[in-house]
Amino acid sequence: MLKVENLRKNYGKFQALKDLTFSVSEGSIYGFVGPNGAGKSTTIKILATLLQPTAGEAYVAGVNVVTYPERVRELIGYMPDFFGVYDDLKVSEYLDFYAASYGIGRAKRRKICDDLLELVELSHKREAYVNSLSRGMKQRLCLARCLVHDPQVLLLDEPASGLDPRARLEMRELLKELQKMGKTILISSHILPELAEMCTEVGIIEGGRMVISGRVDTIMQQLQFSRVVKVTVLDRAEEAAALMEAMDWLGEVAVEGNVLQARLLGGPEHLRDTLRELVKKDIPVISFHENSHNLEDIFLQVTEGVEE
Numbered sequence: 001m002l003k004v005e006n007l008r009k010n011y012g013k014f015q016a017l018k019d020l021t022f023s024v025s026e027g028s029i030y031g032f033v034g035p036n037g038a039g040k041s042t043t044i045k046i047l048a049t050l051l052q053p054t055a056g057e058a059y060v061a062g063v064n065v066v067t068y069p070e071r072v073r074e075l076i077g078y079m080p081d082f083f084g085v086y087d088d089l090k091v092s093e094y095l096d097f098y099a100a101s102y103g104i105g106r107a108k109r110r111k112i113c114d115d116l117l118e119l120v121e122l123s124h125k126r127e128a129y130v131n132s133l134s135r136g137m138k139q140r141l142c143l144a145r146c147l148v149h150d151p152q153v154l155l156l157d158e159p160a161s162g163l164d165p166r167a168r169l170e171m172r173e174l175l176k177e178l179q180k181m182g183k184t185i186l187i188s189s190h191i192l193p194e195l196a197e198m199c200t201e202v203g204i205i206e207g208g209r210m211v212i213s214g215r216v217d218t219i220m221q222q223l224q225f226s227r228v229v230k231v232t233v234l235d236r237a238e239e240a241a242a243l244m245e246a247m248d249w250l251g252e253v254a255v256e257g258n259v260l261q262a263r264l265l266g267g268p269e270h271l272r273d274t275l276r277e278l279v280k281k282d283i284p285v286i287s288f289h290e291n292s293h294n295l296e297d298i299f300l301q302v303t304e305g306v307e308e
């Protein structure tokens with residue numbers, strides 16, 4: 001649904017994007033992750049037709065963003081990383097204004113605005129002034145604004161920045177809802193845990209280059225992320241370690257006090273066998289679980305913390 005090929009953007013002599021290439025499949029939530037200054041906003045602005053690339057190409061649903069910007073604008077909803085100031089404008093007027101700017105007729109506009117306010121749970125605020133809304137509400141309103149022309153693709157630049165945990169959760173739920181409605185969503189963030197739970201695909205950008213991009217599960221496999229078994233015993237840790245060392249489905253066992261950890265080389269049945277063997281030998285196991293890796297681990301593994 002989105003395709004970026006050898007995209008380059010220079011600001012004067014500074015190369016903000018260096019031959020960036022990635023794609024986003026239809027219906028996915030693509031987490032576009034990278035540290036501050038990595039080039040996320042620049043890429044999103046190019047996709048949103050607000051910035052001209054220096055070289056390379058970008059397509060939304062097969063439409064070239066440089067050659068056919070008007071057509072691309074119909075296909076996308078863009079949420080910038082800032083919310084403007086709107087003095088003396090009510091929530092309903094704000095949405096109506098944006099819907100009108102897309103040439104939607106008055107009667108249809110009213111229905112669209114009502115539906116969108118309901119979707120982002122702001123119906124009760126329709127007569128409130130935009131400036132009086134909380135940050136979370138403003139972000140939701142901004143998202144509603146992106147949706148007035150029912151675009152297929154959403155380009156969201158840090159939609160959860162500055163939100164408290166509850167507002168973040170609400171934003172996440174809203175994005176999942178939009179995915180269910182068939183939208184393809186690209187969402188940028190420099191905070192990984194924010195995206196980890198909801199993304200189906202992820203791209204990690206650093207210093208204007210894509211470090212890795214693809215389906216979250218494929219990337220995990222590519223990087224050979226193993227699962228780790230963590231066992232805590234009341235005592236007899238050395239004995240437990242010796243037993244675990246002998247299990248050929250476990251890697252090397254690390255012991256720290258009464259906590260033992262080993263890489264799980266097999267499937268879930270081996271997890272069961274590990275516990276069974278320990279209990280059979282009467283080892284006093286007081287906790288037993290599997291530590292799975294997440295996006296955070298991928299991020300740390302593939303990025304180097306380069307500052308440019």
Ligand SMILES: Nc1ncnc2c1ncn2[C@@H]1O[C@H](COP(=O)(O)OP(=O)(O)OP(=O)(O)O)[C@@H](O)[C@H]1O
Pocket residue numbers: 011014016034035036037038039040041042043190
């Ligand atoms: N208009 C501009 N003129 C000059 N340099 C710019 C301009 N806009 C961005 N840059 C530089 O380009 C690089 C990429 O910026 P960009 O805003 O795309 O990064 P980002 O990943 O979105 O970062 P953040 O998370 O901080 O928003 C940064 O080094 C930035 O300073």
